[in-house]
Amino acid sequence: MSLKLTIDPDAPAAPYEQVRAQIAEQARGGVLPVGHRLPTVRALAGELGLAVNTVAKAYRALETDGVIETRGRHGTFVAAAGDAAAREAAAAARTYAQRVRRLGLDRAAALTAVEDALSAEYARDPAGAEEGRGR
DSSP: OOOOOOOOTTSSSOHHHHHHHHHHHHHHTTSSOTTOEEOOHHHHHHHHTOOHHHHHHHHHHHHHTTSEEEOGGGOEEEOOHHHHHHHHHHHHHHHHHHHHHHHTOOHHHHHHHHHHHHHHHHHHOHHHHHHTTTO
C-alpha cells in the first residue's frame, strides 16, 4: 500500500492544501490504515516536485487535525483520527460550556450560538462537512 497523491498546479487550492486534503481523505476513507507510515517530508517533496516547506506545512496541518502523528525519529504515521478528533471536540465543547456559563448565558442561548456558528461554518465550506473535516 502506498500513498498516491497528485498535485494540480492549475487548481485553485494551494499545493500544501492539496497534499493535506488528499492525505486526510485517504486516511479517513481507510485507503491509508491507522499506523501506516508516511514518507518523510523530504522524500514526499522530492516525489511530488514540491518544496520541503510545502509538504512540512501540510504535515503540520494534518498533525494539528489529528490525522497523522509524528513519533520522533521513527517517522510519521496515520493516527486513529476519529479518537483524536472526538477528544479535541470534547475539550473544545467543555471550554465553550464553561465560557458561556461564566458569561451568564442560559442553555438555550448557548445552544443557539453553537448552531449559528456551525451553520455559518458549513455554509462557508460545505465540502468540509462531506469530507468529515467538520467534526
